Amino acid sequence: MRGNAQGKLLYDPEIEKTAKKNRKAAKLARETARLTNIAEKQSNIEVSSPITSDDEIRTMGDENPPPPPPPMRTLGDYGQNNGGNANLGFQPVNPVFFDIKNTVLNALKENQYSGAESQCPNLHLEHFDEACGYTDPPNVSESDKKLRLFKLSLTGRARDWIDTLPPNTIATWDELAIKFKERYFPIHKFLERRNEITSFEQGEAESLYDAWERFKLCLKKCPNHGLDNTT
Template sequence: MRTRSQSRNLHHQQQQAPPIVEPFNLEEPIENPAPPLAPMDDTRTMAQLLQAPTEVYEDTIVIPEINVNFELKHGLINLVQNKQFFGHDKEDPHAHIRYFNKITSTMRFPDIPSTSIKLMLFLFSLEGSARIWLEKEHPRSILTWDDLVSKTTNLRNEITRFQQRFDESFYEAWDRFNDLLGLRKKTRSVKP
């Protein structure tokens, strides 16, 4: 007579029996041999292949070429950074641009257009999700100050008029909305 635990163990051992594996015969031909490797058309060296592509890291804002000796002073950058835009719900991007215009309109440099100075300084006025938004834009997509202002206006309009598309799930719409806000994390969580 067996006890209940002995019966369970015997039943468990019968279920966990290892599968029988047939030995591999080296003399039999392989039915589906791997296709031969194609020659590589890429003639770059290993050092060249390991270099990071630089075109991916181009800035969104294109600064027009300045033909005079000019550099941004730390005081100017600090002045702009004193009132940074973070992209929080309660912040108004248009108010930020108006304030930024007031600060940069007081700066005059001979032979340098004020729009070039604005484009150079604008990145320093952003932080948090606002900076993430700008970095998500296509490289070299902002060529003028008007481009930058219109992108800001378009983004605000997209957010305020946001609607779920007919053919998208709630989760897809939520991801798209968070993309607009710049809130989506680099790694995505698993959806239920």
């Protein structure tokens, strides 16, 4: 018969299990293909998405680098003027230069003012006036001369103070003298010195001469006391 010529059909007694196994394998193959396709799409998105990591941001910055941060400054940098040169110290509006005699230098250094509590700023100004009298440079005003010499009469913290004054802001000696008194002879010290004058008494073991000398010193320490000058 023709059926016998085509061969015999294979008989599978567990055909249902085989069919189920084939369907499961086909489903697993489809799921694997789907997941593979999703993974490839995510990979493509990550490649084309904006860079977010710090390292990648720094890499992008090579094309458009951000402005550099401002340089760190030390306290010494703040002692420089706008021109970038180191602050040379106190500079009046119109500085003058002249040779300073050794006698003047010695007189200034003998009574240098440091700002110590035991020193009197008004007595220092009086000594300074005396030292300035030892020189009279030609074509230099008295104001400019004192502006040139006053720094040499200071030492320690007082010399540091005068160097903190902004350059080119003091034009006359009177202006500098006012700044000096504002710093070292404020109102509370003025009241203390004035009270020493108004409440002055001769000591028990003090001679009249010594008391008088001490009283005149009190007047020198507070020259603008506003009291009547009686002898």
